[in-house]
Amino acid sequence: MLRVLLAAIGLAFSAVASATVPPPPPIALVSADMRPHQSLDGPWHWSVDPYRDGRAGFHGGPPGPSSQRYADIIQADVAAKDPTALFEFDMQRSPTVELPGAWIGHSPEMRYYNGLVWYQRTFDFTPQPGKRTFVRFGAVDYRADLYLNGKKLISHFGGFTPFAAEVTQFVRPGRNQITVGVDSERNSLDVPPVVTDWENYGGITRSVSLISVPETFIDDAWVRLTKDGRIAASVRLNGSQMAGFPVRLRIPSLGLTIAGTTDGDGRWTGNAPVTRALRRWSPESPTLYDVRFEAGIDVLADRVGFRTIEVRGEDILLNGKPIFLRGISMHEEELGENPVRRITPEAAKALLGTIKQGLHGNFVRLAHYPHSEVMTRAADELGLLVWSEIPVYWQVQWDNPGVLSSAEEMLRENIVRDRNRASIILWSVGNETPVSDARTAFMRALVKQVRELDDSRLVTAALLSARKGNVQTIDDPLAGGLDVMAVNTYNGWYTPDPLASLPELEWRSPVRKPLIFSEFGADAKAGYHDEAASPHKFSEEYQAEYYRQTLAMARKVPFLRGMSPWILKDFRSPRRQHPVFQQGWNRKGLISPTGQRKEAFGVLSKEYQALEAVGVGK
Ligand code: GCU
Numbered sequence: 001m002l003r004v005l006l007a008a009i010g011l012a013f014s015a016v017a018s019a020t021v022p023p024p025p026p027i028a029l030v031s032a033d034m035r036p037h038q039s040l041d042g043p044w045h046w047s048v049d050p051y052r053d054g055r056a057g058f059h060g061g062p063p064g065p066s067s068q069r070y071a072d073i074i075q076a077d078v079a080a081k082d083p084t085a086l087f088e089f090d091m092q093r094s095p096t097v098e099l100p101g102a103w104i105g106h107s108p109e110m111r112y113y114n115g116l117v118w119y120q121r122t123f124d125f126t127p128q129p130g131k132r133t134f135v136r137f138g139a140v141d142y143r144a145d146l147y148l149n150g151k152k153l154i155s156h157f158g159g160f161t162p163f164a165a166e167v168t169q170f171v172r173p174g175r176n177q178i179t180v181g182v183d184s185e186r187n188s189l190d191v192p193p194v195v196t197d198w199e200n201y202g203g204i205t206r207s208v209s210l211i212s213v214p215e216t217f218i219d220d221a222w223v224r225l226t227k228d229g230r231i232a233a234s235v236r237l238n239g240s241q242m243a244g245f246p247v248r249l250r251i252p253s254l255g256l257t258i259a260g261t262t263d264g265d266g267r268w269t270g271n272a273p274v275t276r277a278l279r280r281w282s283p284e285s286p287t288l289y290d291v292r293f294e295a296g297i298d299v300l301a302d303r304v305g306f307r308t309i310e311v312r313g314e315d316i317l318l319n320g321k322p323i324f325l326r327g328i329s330m331h332e333e334e335l336g337e338n339p340v341r342r343i344t345p346e347a348a349k350a351l352l353g354t355i356k357q358g359l360h361g362n363f364v365r366l367a368h369y370p371h372s373e374v375m376t377r378a379a380d381e382l383g384l385l386v387w388s389e390i391p392v393y394w395q396v397q398w399d400n401p402g403v404l405s406s407a408e409e410m411l412r413e414n415i416v417r418d419r420n421r422a423s424i425i426l427w428s429v430g431n432e433t434p435v436s437d438a439r440t441a442f443m444r445a446l447v448k449q450v451r452e453l454d455d456s457r458l459v460t461a462a463l464l465s466a467r468k469g470n471v472q473t474i475d476d477p478l479a480g481g482l483d484v485m486a487v488n489t490y491n492g493w494y495t496p497d498p499l500a501s502l503p504e505l506e507w508r509s510p511v512r513k514p515l516i517f518s519e520f521g522a523d524a525k526a527g528y529h530d531e532a533a534s535p536h537k538f539s540e541e542y543q544a545e546y547y548r549q550t551l552a553m554a555r556k557v558p559f560l561r562g563m564s565p566w567i568l569k570d571f572r573s574p575r576r577q578h579p580v581f582q583q584g585w586n587r588k589g590l591i592s593p594t595g596q597r598k599e600a601f602g603v604l605s606k607e608y609q610a611l612e613a614v615g616v617g618k
Contacts, residue, residue: 102340
C-alpha cells in the first residue's frame with residue numbers, strides 16, 4: 001500500500017514538475033546555411049498520389065505494402081525475386097527532377113495539381129563519432145511527412161519556414177533512402193487559408209541539407225545592437241551538456257568577446273559595450289561583421305550587421321535618424337516566364353538589384369509570407385531594409401485556438417530564423433484581415449509574441465481603412481498596438497475614381513504613428529499601350545498615370561514614412577484569368593515576368609530619386 005501511495009505521490013510530483021517546465025522548442029539550427037553541411041539538393045524521384053494512398057488505406061487504416069512509398073526497399077528488386085509481390089508505385093523508377101523547386105515546373109500537367117506528391121532520393125553517409133545529425137528543409141509547401149530508411153521522422157505544416165529532424169539514430173553508414181510526402185492542399189483551418197491572391201507553389205521549394213553537430217551544440221543564437229549602444233547576445237544549447245556550459249560570442253574585428261555559462265535550460269544572455277568604432281549597418285553602408293558563437297567544440301559563424309530601428313512620434317528612426325522607406329512589394333518568384341520559386345543568390349540579387357539600382361529604393365516588403373533565407377541574406381549584403389510577414393491573410397478562422405497556434409508557430413519559426421538579419425526592421429503579423437473582435441484578439445496575440453521574441457524590431461500589419469467621401473480614415477482597432485501603421489489602398493483601380501481626383505483624397509488617423517502605404521497599384525500588360533486622353537485599364541499608360549496621381553496623394557500625407565507599392569514583378573495568381581491581359585497572372589508588376597520595365601517603373605523611380613536627393617526623411 002505504501003509503495004502505491006509513494007508511486008502516486010511521485011507521479012503527481014512529476015506531473016506538476018513537467019507541467020511547470022515548458023517543453024524545449026523544436027530544433028532551430030539557426031544560421032544552418034552557414035554551417036558545414038552535405039547538400040541533398042539535386043535529382044529526386046517524384047510520384048503523384050492524388051488520393052493519398054501512400055498515407056492511408058482505402059478504409060482509412062495504414063497504407064498497405066503496395067502503397068507505402070517510403071518503404072525501405074527497392075521495389076523492382078523485391079518484385080524480381082517474388083512474382084507475387086504487388087506495388088502500384090515504384091519510387092526508384094519514377095522520373096527525377098532537380099530540387100529545390102515547386103512541382104509547377106516538373107511537367108505541363110502539374111500546372112494546377114494541388115495534392116500529395118512523394119519525393120525520394122538516396123545519399124551516402126559516413127557517421128562521425130560523437131556527432132549528431134539532422135536533416136533540414138528550408139521550406140516545404142504546405143505539409144511535409146518525412147521518412148528516413150522507412151521510418152517516419154516528423155510531419156511539418158507551413159509552407160515558408162525551415163524545419164529539421166534528428167536522424168542520428170536512423171542514418172546508417174553507406175546508402176540511405178530519404179522520402180518526403182509533400183501535400184500542398186490547405187483547408188480553412190490553415191495559415192494561409194485556401195483562398196489567397198498568389199500561386200500555390202506546392203513542393204520542396206528551398207534547399208535540403210544534412211548537418212552534423214557536436215553532441216551538445218548551439219541550436220539558437222542571436223546578436224544585436226541595443227538602443228543604448230551595447231552588443232547583446234543570446235544563446236540556447238541543445239544536448240546532454242547544455243546546462244552550466246561555457247559559451248562565448250566573439251566579433252574579432254571589434255576586439256569584442258562576451259563570455260558566460262548557460263543556465264539549467266542551456267540558455268545564456270550577455271551584453272557588453274562596443275569598445276572600437278562600430279560601422280553601423282544601413283542601406284547606404286551595409287556593413288556586416290564576422291561573428292562567432294562558441295560552445296565547447298561547436299563554433300557557429302555568421303555575418304551580422306548592427307543597427308538600431310525605433311519609432312519616435314510619427315518618425316521611423318534608423319540609427320537614430322528619421323528615414324523614409326522607399327520601397328516596393330515582392331512575392332517569392334524568380335524572374336522568367338515559368339517561375340518555380342527557386343531563389344538562388346543570383347535570382348535574389350537580380351530582383352533586389354532592380355529595386356536598389358533601378359528604383360533607387362531602400363526598402364522591400366517581402367509579402368505575404370517568410371521568404372527564402374537566400375533573399376534576406378541578399379538584402380543584408382545589398383543594403384535593403386525588409387518588411388517580413390507571416391501569411392495571416394484574409395479569411396483566417398480567428399476563433400479557432402488551433403489556427404492561432406499555427407500562426408504563432410510560423411511567426412516563431414520566422415523570427416528565430418531571421419533575427420540576425422540587420423535588413424529586417426519590421427515583423428508583420430498579417431495582411432488585410434477583416435475587422436472583428438475575434439480577429440483583433442488573434443492579431444494582438446501575435447503582436448505580443450513578436451515583442452516577446454524580438455524587442456529590437458518594429459511590429460506592423462497591412463490594414464484596411466474606411467472611406468467617407470474624400471476622407472480616408474485608419475480606423476482599425478489594431479493600429480494602436482502597432483509600432484508602424486500600414487495600409488493597402490487601391491483608389492482608382494478597384495474604384496471608379498477618376499485618376500485626376502486621387503490627390504484630393506485626405507488621410508486621417510486617430511493615433512499618432514508612422515504610416516506606410518504597404519500597397520497601392522494597378523494592372524498593366526507589358527507592351528499594351530493606349531495613347532487615348534483617358535487610357536484604359538490594363539494599359540501601361542493607365543498604370544503610369546495611376547502612379548503619378550497616387551504619388552501626388554501620398555506626398556500630402558503628413559505622417560507617411562514609407563511606401564511599398566504593389567508590386568515589383570507580375571506574379572502568378574489563379575484568381576486572375578482575363579484571357580487578353582492576365583492569363584493567370586496578376587499584372588500589377590512594374591516589370592513583366594521576364595523583367596521588362598513598364599512606363600510606371602520610371603514614374604516611381606523618379607519619385608524615389610527625388611526623395612533620395614533630399615536625404616533622410618521625406
Ligand atoms: C490586396 C492583397 C494582395 C493582392 C492585391 C491585388 O491588397 O494584399 O495580395 O495581390 O490586393 O488585388 O492585386
